[in-house]
Amino acid sequence: MESPNQKIDEARQEYIESLAETMEMYGLSPSMGRLFGIMFFHDEPMTLDEMRTQTGMSKTSMSTGVRALSRLKLVHKKWQKGIRKDLYEAEHDQFRSFVDFFAQQWEKEIEINQSSLRKTEQKLRALRDDPQLSEEDQEQILRDLEKLEQAKQYYQWLRHLVDAFESGNIFKHVPIPDKSDSF
Numbered sequence: 001m002e003s004p005n006q007k008i009d010e011a012r013q014e015y016i017e018s019l020a021e022t023m024e025m026y027g028l029s030p031s032m033g034r035l036f037g038i039m040f041f042h043d044e045p046m047t048l049d050e051m052r053t054q055t056g057m058s059k060t061s062m063s064t065g066v067r068a069l070s071r072l073k074l075v076h077k078k079w080q081k082g083i084r085k086d087l088y089e090a091e092h093d094q095f096r097s098f099v100d101f102f103a104q105q106w107e108k109e110i111e112i113n114q115s116s117l118r119k120t121e122q123k124l125r126a127l128r129d130d131p132q133l134s135e136e137d138q139e140q141i142l143r144d145l146e147k148l149e150q151a152k153q154y155y156q157w158l159r160h161l162v163d164a165f166e167s168g169n170i171f172k173h174v175p176i177p178d179k180s181d182s183f
Helices: 004-025 030-041 048-055 059-071 094-128 135-167
Strands: 075-078 087-090
Touching: 004 030, 030 048, 030 059, 030 087, 048 059, 059 075, 094 135
Parallel strands: none
Antiparallel strands: 075 087
């Protein structure tokens, strides 16, 4: 017969597995999702050894997973008096986690693509003045520059979206539901 603790763990497992799937959708490993899920349900901060016992993961992959989750602000390092090992706990504010995760991803996208966009635009503008280009090539360059202008507008919009997320203004437009609005 199953103990109450086993039944609780079994009940939690469905949500933990859905977190693993979700993490994979966002480019993270399912094991990181499981690790986050285990930490999400754990009431106290956990050591790497405790996490390893719960997940069966190696200490190396556990450490790598915790570092990645920490960078994404899904896991936080905690300090407790008298405990010498590093302790970690999951971020329980899923709204904050969502904001932090997506803002970081969008910041990366903006940084990577704006730099390339500027370099491409400079090269195309320099080419546009080349007297050896045919009229067809010059028209192509103008069309490409117009596409880059549209891309700049997108990154400007994305910058505003990141700002709205980071400042919390997004919640004025899409309010956090109160507890009675659960699905």
